[in-house]
Amino acid sequence: MTNIILWNCRGANKPNFRRSIRYILKKYPTDVLAVFETHAGGDRAQRICHGLGFDSSFRVDAAGQSGGLWLLWRSNVGEVEIMSSSDQFIHARVKQGVECFHLVVVYAAPTVSRRSGLWASLKAVVTSIDGPLMIGGDFNTIVRIDERVGGNGHLSPDSLAFGEWINELELIDMGFRGPQFTWRRGRVQRTYVAKRLDRVLCCAHTRLKWQEARVSHLPFLSSDHTPLYVQMSPGVEGNSKRRPFRFEAAWLQHPGFKELLLNSWNGELRTPDALYGLRFTLKKWNREVFGDIQRRKEAFMEEIKDIQDKLDISQTDAMLEREAFLIKELEVVLEQEEVLWFQKAREKWITLGDRNTKYFHTSTIIK
Template structure:
């Protein structure tokens, strides 16, 4: 969806409100929006049509407000963007978004304040979810929270209601995409005797297929201006990243290749220190991975295509050579699938792996969710403003740590304490001062989590554990 990059979803609580038009036009220009979803415009008919024209949109789909309440608008300018409505309801517009040959399902949600009607919406979306086998995203004001942590202030949270909302999300096999920026998306009223209430009512949900296809997508909570809801900005392809050299990371799947042991043995010859050998091995493995090992997905696809061709040929005429080649390719494909599983397991930093249980998709999704959770696309500066460009984020980190390590901390107060510590006897003192022996060093390496985060050299503990026979002597 090359042309459909940015979507804006906003419960503006009245499209005719003062300032709404200026905000829409500003965000349209600033974020280069492809599609704008307006919730609760509270106007309809001729007034709605006039407002949309004044905002500058050529195309629109509307579910009209009823008696100045509710309503959902989809607004866009590009002729290339095709929006096919599949379900038009007071609480959701469910449609197919298409640009050229690329498409995905999208549901613009404005859930009712009425619990009974909101359950009608959950039932409708559950019915739709049961038939969906393509990418699907839902975004809008769900008027519910998943956990008490999504509310601060106001009255007591209805935890039963939270549970029902969570159950619905899980039953539909949906994922909360999360968002960058302010956590609470709605500022409520302040009642007597209570603090002002803030809630996370606006969110984006998606199915697994959407998460896999748009794994770099980012949701940003845009600053709220005057009104009580924050707009949500959806960038399907994420923040543009600068070209940076990729750090070396040892892949455990390399160990399963027939050439790996010879590469390691050749790199470990000689009397150089371990860190020199590891550096040279990095260079060799990086080159070998590019030229020989390659991308597993491409290798898997080639093997499947060759198998498909052979199996079609064998159906027409038995050929002993092709029969033997089929067996060989099947074995190679199974080996490749196992490598793929190990690759994604390592990237997901999972804690268990049952032999023979190829659950690659689980590890893939775990990795994508962790990557999305850990990615920093906005960072708050000391003055309270936000850095959202990669260069600015990097500079903000550098300034923080430069200031942190430059500060003069003075005399540490623990040196002034009157606390007296017990004496260490001579035998223990000698033991503390001695060098660790080979068995102790080996034991430390094998007690580490094999797939935990690697050191600065890119080698996790599993590298040493699997290759101790070759590298162990250099580590002692």
Template sequence: MSWNVRGVASCAFRRTLKEFLRQYNLDIVILLETKVSGNNARRIIQGAGFNYFIIEEAQSFIRGIWICWKDNSISITTLESNQQFIHTRVQRHNQDPWCLTAVYASPQPNNRRVIWQSIERTAKNMGEPWLLIGDFNEIKDGTEKKGGRPIDLRMCRNFANWIDRCGLVDLGFIETRFTWRGPQWEGYDRVFKRLDRALSNPSWRTKFQEAVVKVLPRTKSDHHPPLLMKNEGTDCRNGRPFIFEAMWSMHPDFRPFLEKHWKEDIMFIQNLNSLKKDLSKWNKEVFGNIFKTKRRLLNRINGIQKSISYGKNHFLDNLETNLKRELEDILDKEEALWLKKSREQWMVEGDRNTKFYHTKAIIRRRKNKIHKLRDANENWIEEKQELKDHIINSYKRLYQEEVIITPLRIDNINMPNLDPLVCRNMEMIPTDMEIKKLLLSIGSLKAPGEDRFPAIFFKNN
């Protein structure tokens, strides 16, 4: 959790912090604009129950950044620190490390430029999963502000471009859009902005796929705290419907399988429905899990390269060559899988782009995920089963309601006369060439229709 507290000395702050700790079981807490330093800072931190902490001291009762945690299995090491950010490496026992940057950007634009330049330099050399969270004191487009004076589009573009140059993605939010409640100037509505956010590089986003940013209620400060949490409550992927995977067609046995199971004596739709069951079984028994296969191949290649006989045994040399060829085939299939899931309309030439497509797919999945819904009584529903029941019942009511159809009166409407040739063309059955032309114009990996087969299946077969 990151929280711009606007001072930590009050009893009200300590009471609110303890409630957050109790309710959300926080692993790491970042406090910004603490306005307290020295022994007073350490006394407040230890009084809140934290055993470990990193402090960027407040200067003359302004600023101040604290990173606090309780669990001794978490190790946080400072890599760089100044008045506007603390850059650290985080490692939990027996897990790979990742980088965390706690940000409190200056309200002054000239001072902010210094931190943007410093973080951009860090980004160029970043080889680990990396998360940045805090108060950036910037917005990147018009949707992140409400009220007040008109936005400065140039500053918005500069901030958005900076995020792109650093290779970062915005982790989004659930709950409240605006994280800061500002003043109300004469002649204007009160201003609200989304100043607090979490950004990450693609490696962190793929490492923590289920992470979401929940904006907590604003208390004892003019900022809402963003809470980064693992969302497990609404994962509804069990029992998901069949969908054709483009990577299946890359398997050498796919074409013979299709010819064997496609029956000429039954209707087209019946063939597709029958093929769904056969393909699901073939996927499990023949095609297999590409991620398990990739791990197995990498382990075998690693074992060969560690062998004492490596480089001296022709059998091992040939086996390594064959395994690497199999690995390349698996990597091609993996890239095809993530390309489809990312909904990208193009493929970049050159290096393999699996990581890019994987990141895009995760971002898209997070945006499409339903975390909560409001019922007819204005109550929020968050539990997985309650969400399912609410959606099903809503559609049941929608389609069970009696609809009164009022006939359209066209007695007094003058309809234009259509040319006889146009009428005949409208009644003509489409030719095979017209159907083929229309099919080829559809994006190969566009979302499939009710049959769950994307256009690439019909194009290639």
């Protein structure tokens, strides 16, 4: 197991969630995905899970519009066996050859009364495990006063019980990189509250086995919770090789492409020489004009991350309004990108029609 994402998505049936999670999965390589508070079940939940591109999944469906936990994984992580589950956690055992690893993903109910028996249930799970263990998700409570901003500034009895539970089981907080808080509420400074409700814990065996493992708090997107990105064996990213030049059929959809060709084509040269010169013009145009969706998307993400880092320190109405605007604009860009890839994936169908051939059936399965 290499990379895991844990996220309280606050509704997996929302279009903005699906766009956000596709973007996250593309940007952050993920072997295991756990989503909480999905607000979905039955056939709808199955369709959404299938569309996320994982090989296997296990669901605890929502009760109406409340709760819901999904665990999805790729086949490369090994043999995954669901050991136990409830409406607040899933315990999975991952086996790779002779090695075994236990993963417990948690969505603690938002009210103290509903999660009153959770710590005892999880204690029974944790004490029954012999070997590496990781337990993480949305625990819906904090451990220390500095894990919140706003509110009354006191630890509740439930928070104290949670801290005692961690100490009793000798679990280790894996820490984090990125923004301090994982949940926020309030769009103006007067009502702003933020807490670290989501975290990843592990046993000593796990911490020693994966000493370089790290947890990153990703930016807030379509939920009031931030995704947690766990890298068990983070590697050093290398520079990707330069891609060879290829004509993109999607360029034909751009309103300025025809004019670019007319202005750039040198009719005095032989066709091979003219095409060779046109290649450099097209590469520059693709990078500076057609490729602006990708650049805008990354620019929005960088600014969202920057403003959320500042919100950890202090909050103003202007910053909160700016963040809301940026997230809304990012969702528009993600939707534009989705439409672009939709057109590119079906460009042959648009040209050639819906022919019942083996080629088109195979292309559909691959896509």
